[in-house]
Amino acid sequence: MYQVVGRKAPTESDSNPEAYRMKLFAPNTVIAKSRFWYFMHQMRKMKKTTGEILDVNEITEKATGHVKNYGIWIKYNSRSGTHNMYREYRDTSLNHAIQTLYDDMAGRHRARFPSIQIIKTATVENKDCKRVQSTQYHEKGLKFPLPHRSLRAPTKQVRSLYLANRPSTHFQ
Numbered sequence: 555m556y557q558v559v560g561r562k563a564p565t566e567s568d569s570n571p572e573a574y575r576m577k578l579f580a581p582n583t584v585i586a587k588s589r590f591w592y593f594m595h596q597m598r599k600m601k602k603t604t605g606e607i608l609d610v611n612e613i614t615e616k617a618t619g620h621v622k623n624y625g626i627w628i629k630y631n632s633r634s635g636t637h638n639m640y641r642e643y644r645d646t647s648l649n650h651a652i653q654t655l656y657d658d659m660a661g662r663h664r665a666r667f668p669s670i671q672i673i674k675t676a677t678v679e680n681k682d683c684k685r686v687q688s689t690q691y692h693e694k695g696l697k698f699p700l701p702h703r704s705l706r707a708p709t710k711q712v713r714s715l716y717l718a719n720r721p722s723t724h725f726q
Contacts, residue, residue, distance in 0.1 A: 555577055559575045560594065561605060587607055615649070619646070621646055624642065626675050632669075640684075
């Protein structure tokens with residue numbers, strides 16, 4: 555996620571124009587600046603030729619140690635028109651949830667990165683989740699079986715790199 559700050563270029567009539575700040579999801583700074591001008595032209599009729607970028611910062615989350623629910627509101631263009639959509643994802647950071655959104659939209663709806671516009675993102679509490687793929691992990695005492703496990707040799711014992719038979723990975 556990038557934070558881009560820009561404004562109209564100063565002129566004689568307006569020596570200190572108003573600055574605008576946007577948070578954008580982009581893979582690098584070049585695409586973040588391009589998306590900034592795309593949205594500024596839609597909202598304020600400001601173009602790259604008549605404006606200037608003041609600052610570009612990459613924003614990273616500090617605590618990504620536990621899983622959260624993220625709600626994402628998007629607008630995307632399909633072959634049949636423009637659609638609004640709300641999606642929920644469980645992930646450790648917002649950037650990972652957005653990457654999952656792009657992958658999911660490409661797989662399910664054939665919507666590529668340039669046709670998706672993220673309107674709003676929010677962290678959603680467990681009680682407010684709407685989608686089944688998010689709520690199925692909210693149960694207390696949820697367990698995940700591990701049917702195939704590779705057994706490790708004790709650390710002191712030296713084991714050959716190549717064995718004559720395959721290891722048994724089924725859990726006994």
